[in-house]
Amino acid sequence: MDTQSDPASESTPSTEKQWVLARHLFEELKAIGLEDVTMDENGYIMATLPSNLNKDVPVIGFISHYDTSPDFTATGVKPRIVKNYKGEDIVLNNEKNIVLSPDYFEDLLLYKGQDLIVTDGTTLLGADDKAGVAEIVTAMEYLIAHPEIKHGKVRIGFTPDEEIGRGAHRFDVDIFGAEWAYTMDGSQIGELEFENFNAASAKITARGKSVHPGYAKNKMVNAIGIITDLASRLPREEVPEKTSGREGFFHVHHLKGTIENASMELIIRDHDREKFEERKQFLNLLVQEFNQRHPQAVDLELKDQYYNMREKVEPVYHIVEIAKEAMEQVGIEPIIKPIRGGTDGSQLSYKGLPCPNIFAGGHNFHGKYEYVPIQSMEKAVEVIVKICELTAEKS
Numbered sequence: 001m002d003t004q005s006d007p008a009s010e011s012t013p014s015t016e017k018q019w020v021l022a023r024h025l026f027e028e029l030k031a032i033g034l035e036d037v038t039m040d041e042n043g044y045i046m047a048t049l050p051s052n053l054n055k056d057v058p059v060i061g062f063i064s065h066y067d068t069s070p071d072f073t074a075t076g077v078k079p080r081i082v083k084n085y086k087g088e089d090i091v092l093n094n095e096k097n098i099v100l101s102p103d104y105f106e107d108l109l110l111y112k113g114q115d116l117i118v119t120d121g122t123t124l125l126g127a128d129d130k131a132g133v134a135e136i137v138t139a140m141e142y143l144i145a146h147p148e149i150k151h152g153k154v155r156i157g158f159t160p161d162e163e164i165g166r167g168a169h170r171f172d173v174d175i176f177g178a179e180w181a182y183t184m185d186g187s188q189i190g191e192l193e194f195e196n197f198n199a200a201s202a203k204i205t206a207r208g209k210s211v212h213p214g215y216a217k218n219k220m221v222n223a224i225g226i227i228t229d230l231a232s233r234l235p236r237e238e239v240p241e242k243t244s245g246r247e248g249f250f251h252v253h254h255l256k257g258t259i260e261n262a263s264m265e266l267i268i269r270d271h272d273r274e275k276f277e278e279r280k281q282f283l284n285l286l287v288q289e290f291n292q293r294h295p296q297a298v299d300l301e302l303k304d305q306y307y308n309m310r311e312k313v314e315p316v317y318h319i320v321e322i323a324k325e326a327m328e329q330v331g332i333e334p335i336i337k338p339i340r341g342g343t344d345g346s347q348l349s350y351k352g353l354p355c356p357n358i359f360a361g362g363h364n365f366h367g368k369y370e371y372v373p374i375q376s377m378e379k380a381v382e383v384i385v386k387i388c389e390l391t392a393e394k395s
Helices: 017-031 106-111 127-145 223-232 273-293 310-316 318-329 344-350 374-393
Strands: 035-039 045-049 060-065 080-082 090-093 098-100 116-118 154-159 180-186 191-193 198-207 249-257 261-270 298-306 357-359 371-373
Touching (some): 017 035, 017 127, 045 127, 060 127, 060 374, 090 116, 127 371, 127 374, 180 191, 180 344, 180 374, 191 318, 198 223, 223 249, 223 261, 223 273, 298 344, 310 318, 371 374
Parallel strands (some): 180 357
Antiparallel strands (some): 035 045, 116 371, 191 357, 198 261, 249 261
């Protein structure tokens, strides 16, 4: 199902096609035996697995988003399974010579002997984050079928529009009613994340004056020139393709214009809050400098998007430790690292629902080389089940 979100839309969900999966999922949750299954007017789905204990246990939750990225087409997804992967090149599309190769994507070699779900090379796959959706539903179905596994009340939630930064905007934390939750939205098996970027978006607009180029001296103001000159002043080493770990960046993702009007859209990211504020101030000062040369020609629209959830999770770090122990008990080595991106969990943490992020298993999100090992998804299900079990044991 094509469930791409659309940043240009003001509705929630931002696309009608997200409703197709939402309605299907709503009915499936009722069919497997969950209780209190609801879907509100904005496409937020919630459901309950009741406690099977006679003691008080913290209510916990698991959350995934069902939209997919607008960065690459999701129309006509044709997934296939490569069984018992041996480490070779995978020809996704022979006609278009599109190949998924470990020579370029080295992580493939981690999954020799496993079964990979891949694309046909013309669309993204949608494992971000339908893998997470599938894992949560499967885990709930397993717990319903195995009442001997003791657990407290579990709430699950599915959100639209995470890929355009709005996944948690209309998520009602009070109605959800969990003490803490986990988003199943990470990548490689073992990932466990409780810190992410501080994030802002910026749009810089320049206004120029168009004059016949033969007679333009001291008269023409070329908005394209202003914008490209401004872009050239951004730190050249502080871009996504040259940074890793906790290093922040400026990322120009749209540039367009004419002599009269030109604009540049970019995102600002940094794990360190102080450095994040310095990056925003750098842009403000840069725009002021250009306006001194061309009075009132440049505008800056700067918006904070989300903040590092570490500040909200560290005071309740035991929720990370439970997830870590769950992974270890099912034979997974936890990979605790910062997210070089965002997650619903960040916004939810600031809304009062501490929410670390756990792997869903996929790789190469937002493009035609996306894939997910089936065994990673199966392990994610085991982790969810074990978290429920450990939370009950430790209460």
